[in-house]
Amino acid sequence: MDLSSLLRPAAVRAVANVASKKRLFQDLADIAAQAYGLDAAIIVDALQERESLGPTGVGHGVALPHARLHGLDHVVGVFMRLEKPLDFDAVDRQPVDLVFGLLAPKSSGVDHLKALALVSRTMRNEDTCKKLRSNTDPAALHGVLTTTQGLAA
Template sequence: MQLSNIVKPGAVRTYPQVTSKKRLFQDIADLAHQVYGLDASQTLDSLQERESLGPTGVGNGVALPHARLHGLDTVAGVFVKLDKPLDFDAVDRQPVDLVFALFAPKDSGVDHLKALALVSRTLRDNDLRAKLRANSDPAALHAILTSGPGMQAA
């Protein structure tokens, strides 16, 4: 499994002004609908339901919201860079500006976990995060995310 198989170039965006986690999840759900044809309402509900179990802010300005959805055949992702960091109740209490939302089929088992581990491992890289933060072009952000060593799940 590689990030290039999880996130399509059109599923990478920058958002200049997001004022709440709910608004961000709505924007992500709309983007997932545009790129992957996912039901935006189901996607939004699933993201909010998962977040209610515990915040998905993993530290270092990164959040990994995720959900399992009906009507999805494979793991898919959306990457969003926020120009203005957002409070995400992250484990380190730092605001979040890099968000990788991951969607998996409702009945997926190990694939969902492998994809989540891959994204987490990728975004743990200090240099990669610095490159993402230094760029605003969605094509460049996609290239940074999907290239380089270690961008593949075991």
Template structure:
């Protein structure tokens, strides 16, 4: 599995200021609906339901919200770089500015976990995060994320 298989260029955005997680999930749902044909309300509700189980802010300014969606055929993703970090109840109590959301089929056990592990490894790489934070162009962000050799994130 590669990030280029999960992430369409249209699902990468640079976002100014968000006021809440709820607004973030709304925006992520809109991007997922437009890029992958997901049901907007289903995507938003699934993200909020998962987040209610525990925050998906993993520390170092990174959040990995994820949700299972009925009717989805494969795992897909959306990436947001926030100009203004958002309080996310992260494990290290730091606000987040890099958000990689995953949407997986309701019945995808292993594929969902593999995708989450791939994204997690990618976002733990300090050099990758530095490059992402230094760029404000969505096409460049997509290129950074999808050009990482599999061996580097494995």
């Protein structure tokens, strides 16, 4: 499994401003709906339900919201780079500006966990995050994510 199999170029965006976590989930859902043909309302509900179990802000400005959905046959990703960091109740209490959302089939089991581990390793890499923060072009962001993941292992 690699990020290029999880993340379509159409599912990567740079966003100037997001006012709240709820709005962020709506934007993630809208991008996923466009890129993968999924139902945005179902995604928002699933992300909010998962977030109610505990915040997915993992620290250092990174959030990894994720959820399981019916009707999905493989794990997919959505990435957003926020120009203005958002308070996300992260573990280190720092605002978030890099958001990698994962959506997995309800029955995905280990595939969901493998994808989450891969994304987590990638997003813990300081050089990768630095490159993501210095780019606003979605194609460049996708390229950074899909070509530098080997550095994160």
